[in-house]
Amino acid sequence: MANMKEIARIAGVSLGTVSNVLNGSARVRDPLRRRVEEAVQSIGYQPSALARGLRRDKTNMIGMVIPDVTNPFFPAVIRGAEDVAFSNGYRLVLCNTDNDHVKELAHLNELRTYLPAGLIVIPSNFSDLTKQAESYQRNGAAVVCIDRLPKRWQGDSVTVANEHGAAAVTRHLIRLGHQRIAVIAGPLHLTNSEQRLRGFRRAMSEAGLPVPPEYVQETSFDVPGGRAKAMLLLRLLPRPTAIFAANDMIAMGVIEATRSLGLQCPGDLSIVGFDDLEFASLLNPSLASVFQPGYQLGATAARLLLDRVRGDTSPARHIVLETELRIRESVAPPVDASQPPQRRKAATASPPGTKKRTSTRRRS
Amino acid sequence: MANMKEIARIAGVSLGTVSNVLNGSARVRDPLRRRVEEAVQSIGYQPSALARGLRRDKTNMIGMVIPDVTNPFFPAVIRGAEDVAFSNGYRLVLCNTDNDHVKELAHLNELRTYLPAGLIVIPSNFSDLTKQAESYQRNGAAVVCIDRLPKRWQGDSVTVANEHGAAAVTRHLIRLGHQRIAVIAGPLHLTNSEQRLRGFRRAMSEAGLPVPPEYVQETSFDVPGGRAKAMLLLRLLPRPTAIFAANDMIAMGVIEATRSLGLQCPGDLSIVGFDDLEFASLLNPSLASVFQPGYQLGATAARLLLDRVRGDTSPARHIVLETELRIRESVAPPVDASQPPQRRKAATASPPGTKKRTSTRRRS
DNA sequence: GATGATTTTTGAAACGTTTCATTGTGAGGA
DNA sequence: TCCTCACAATGAAACGTTTCAAAAATCATC
Numbered sequence: 001m002a003n004m005k006e007i008a009r010i011a012g013v014s015l016g017t018v019s020n021v022l023n024g025s026a027r028v029r030d031p032l033r034r035r036v037e038e039a040v041q042s043i044g045y046q047p048s049a050l051a052r053g054l055r056r057d058k059t060n061m062i063g064m065v066i067p068d069v070t071n072p073f074f075p076a077v078i079r080g081a082e083d084v085a086f087s088n089g090y091r092l093v094l095c096n097t098d099n100d101h102v103k104e105l106a107h108l109n110e111l112r113t114y115l116p117a118g119l120i121v122i123p124s125n126f127s128d129l130t131k132q133a134e135s136y137q138r139n140g141a142a143v144v145c146i147d148r149l150p151k152r153w154q155g156d157s158v159t160v161a162n163e164h165g166a167a168a169v170t171r172h173l174i175r176l177g178h179q180r181i182a183v184i185a186g187p188l189h190l191t192n193s194e195q196r197l198r199g200f201r202r203a204m205s206e207a208g209l210p211v212p213p214e215y216v217q218e219t220s221f222d223v224p225g226g227r228a229k230a231m232l233l234l235r236l237l238p239r240p241t242a243i244f245a246a247n248d249m250i251a252m253g254v255i256e257a258t259r260s261l262g263l264q265c266p267g268d269l270s271i272v273g274f275d276d277l278e279f280a281s282l283l284n285p286s287l288a289s290v291f292q293p294g295y296q297l298g299a300t301a302a303r304l305l306l307d308r309v310r311g312d313t314s315p316a317r318h319i320v321l322e323t324e325l326r327i328r329e330s331v332a333p334p335v336d337a338s339q340p341p342q343r344r345k346a347a348t349a350s351p352p353g354t355k356k357r358t359s360t361r362r363r364s
Numbered sequence: 365m366a367n368m369k370e371i372a373r374i375a376g377v378s379l380g381t382v383s384n385v386l387n388g389s390a391r392v393r394d395p396l397r398r399r400v401e402e403a404v405q406s407i408g409y410q411p412s413a414l415a416r417g418l419r420r421d422k423t424n425m426i427g428m429v430i431p432d433v434t435n436p437f438f439p440a441v442i443r444g445a446e447d448v449a450f451s452n453g454y455r456l457v458l459c460n461t462d463n464d465h466v467k468e469l470a471h472l473n474e475l476r477t478y479l480p481a482g483l484i485v486i487p488s489n490f491s492d493l494t495k496q497a498e499s500y501q502r503n504g505a506a507v508v509c510i511d512r513l514p515k516r517w518q519g520d521s522v523t524v525a526n527e528h529g530a531a532a533v534t535r536h537l538i539r540l541g542h543q544r545i546a547v548i549a550g551p552l553h554l555t556n557s558e559q560r561l562r563g564f565r566r567a568m569s570e571a572g573l574p575v576p577p578e579y580v581q582e583t584s585f586d587v588p589g590g591r592a593k594a595m596l597l598l599r600l601l602p603r604p605t606a607i608f609a610a611n612d613m614i615a616m617g618v619i620e621a622t623r624s625l626g627l628q629c630p631g632d633l634s635i636v637g638f639d640d641l642e643f644a645s646l647l648n649p650s651l652a653s654v655f656q657p658g659y660q661l662g663a664t665a666a667r668l669l670l671d672r673v674r675g676d677t678s679p680a681r682h683i684v685l686e687t688e689l690r691i692r693e694s695v696a697p698p699v700d701a702s703q704p705p706q707r708r709k710a711a712t713a714s715p716p717g718t719k720k721r722t723s724t725r726r727r728s
Numbered sequence: 729g730a731t732g733a734t735t736t737t738t739g740a741a742a743c744g745t746t747t748c749a750t751t752g753t754g755a756g757g758a
Numbered sequence: 759t760c761c762t763c764a765c766a767a768t769g770a771a772a773c774g775t776t777t778c779a780a781a782a783a784t785c786a787t788c
Contacts, residue, residue, distance in 0.1 A: 015739075023776080047774080049478045051776090072439075096446050113410050136435045227788055376741080377767075380748090380770095
């Protein structure tokens with residue numbers, strides 16, 4: 001009832017003219033234009049997004065495919081994407097995949113039938129995504145992959161400097177005098193996990209420190225996983241004096257394990273995470289972490305996507321966002337009876353050892 | 365190209381027959397049905413959601429309107445709704461409103477043009493929602509309002525037992541011996557805030573305890589708000605021995621304020637929150653809180669909605685979900701020199717309520 | 729005022745479905 | 759053999775847009 005035909009009737013013009021007024025697609029003389037605009041106002045007409053999408057072969061929807069909205073890192077990403085999309089007239093369709101490639105595939109297949117303008121994906125099923133992306137691109141939809149990428153991803157991407165961030169935080173631990181540093185990595189088939197582990201290893205090997213295999217654990221990005229692996233690590237002899245957790249959820253599991261074994265953090269064990277979730281600074285001890293700009297990740301992806309939607313055909317862009325060290329109470333120099341006096345050790349590891357500590361600590 | 369006409373051509377049948385096979389809307393004899401199905405398989409045909417929606421006057425989308433996906437309570441709600449929706453073949457379109465009624469209105473107005481099957485709303489702009497809802501319902505879309513409601517909401521709703529939960533946790537504090545209990549409420553124009561405050565007042569008046577006006581503060585549901593109001597409360601004389609924060613974000617702000625004033629929790633101040641977010645139990649001290657079933661809230665709303673979509677025309681349902689007390693380390697009996705000696709010797713004798721703590725702690 | 733060039737407006741086709749009145753088919757009864 | 763009747767299959771219309779060729783109106787020039 002409230003359709004263009006009605007507007008045309010009220011304004012006494014043709015359908016085509018109404019369309020031209022609405023889309024500014026052709027010149028329309030003032031009197032007609034005014035009559036159309038008034039008619040639109042008078043009945044509060046709004047064009048059907050479905051009919052428009054059908055005809056134009058494209059809608060103003062953007063599919064956002066993420067593993068799980070309840071994982072605290074992702075909402076920030078979503079929010080960034082939503083803000084940019086919304087203010088440019090695009091809407092987000094949210095799809096949880098649970099890291100399940102069947103669900104991912106189902107979402108991708110169905111989403112396409114809505115002819116979205118684009119797709120922002122945090123992928124879980126890498127092998128298929130490339131094929132899917134091609135199929136979307138044939139439909140004229142842009143695809144941006146974020147956070148972690150399929151192995152040979154050719155399209156646009158936005159990620160963070162995982163390796164660099166991991167190396168930086170590891171070096172910080174080393175500078176404090178830690179020598180036995182363990183790592184609890186995320187699922188290693190995810191590129192971000194793998195990069196963080198690589199950064200850790202690089203920093204360790206640069207410092208000439210060994211990384212025994214049992215000091216490297218892999219788990220899912222959640223609290224129970226972190227707790228379980230930490231229990232394992234904290235029973236090793238010699239016990240690590242620091243643990244690098246591949247994200248803050250894992251780190252919280254480590255904190256729990258530490259407490260339940262009656263150990264002190266940072267006294268007996270230094271803990272660092274990755275993400276710097278909002279509440280990391282509110283834990284006790286407040287959690288040192290590598291900040292990832294989640295909001296920027298989403299916002300940048302949306303901007304990249306919109307560029308493509310508007311016709312940018314330049315070569316694929318790979319944007320890497322900076323991470324930032326956020327040192328807090330959960331890290332301190334090791335106190336380890338089995339080692340020579342701590343001060344000297346720290347001094348050998350990094351000449352201005354103690355001084356470094358206070359200076360970096362201020363950053364929290 | 366991959367449309368029904370193509371399928372009809374390949375299978376050598378008419379368009380209508382293809383439609384009938386796809387929708388099971390009419391009997392189709394086996395040989396034809398098989399040919400159609402094979403044709404569909406052979407080119408991986410999927411019907412256009414847009415064309416279908418246009419023709420049917422309804423899509424399989426559900427609009428989900430929430431204040432802000434980065435507020436940690438909402439992702440659980442979203443997830444619950446998404447799971448139920450997805451497994452029933454519906455998709456979620458996410459809309460952040462920022463509690464901004466202009467944004468809310470913009471979202472609602474545009475969403476409608478997609479002819480969604482329904483709408484799940486956590487409202488911020490109460491006056492308009494009722495009008496909007498009617499407009500959606502005229503379009504055949506169901507509307508379910510959750511978490512907090514417009515004043516005279518007539519439609520389906522799902523909320524939690526805010527008043528009951530608030531009363532329960534307040535009574536717990538009273539039983540522990542607290543007499544000077546302050547409250548930091550959420551924005552009082554939101555029904556959930558108002559209900560929580562009412563529950564608090566009810567428990568206090570039942571116990572014959574006074575609630576001086578300066579012990580009742582209002583703020584937004586976030587950490588800075590909680591911190592600011594807590595600073596205010598903790599400088600009052602006499603100082604409250606317990607603070608009921610209307611959600612966990614506020615409670616975290618209270619914890620921060622407590623620390624920054626050099627006070628001990630629970631020694632000097634007991635703190636309880638509302639929500640029981642995932643990390644509440646991981647704070648130190650772990651935060652006592654009133655658990656709200658966020659996932660259930662979303663899932664129930666989606667189920668209600670789908671009932672309506674499927675033609676249920678029974679009177680509006682108002683579902684109220686139970687809350688649950690989660691007592692943890694952040695509460696203990698008060699230690700207050702200005703009060704007469706406590707009957708419970710243990711409470712005064714033990715340094716800041718250790719005994720009581722362990723006993724209540726079991727419940728977490 | 730006639731002519732041609734240019735701008736504005738029109739109307740029909742198309743997008744890919746669903747729906748429904750119509751036509752086609754074959755079986756059973758007379 | 760013919761007539762009904764139930765059932766299957768068909769094809770055109772409709773959903774609400776956009777697009778574009780064609781028609782109409784306007785303008786500039788002579």
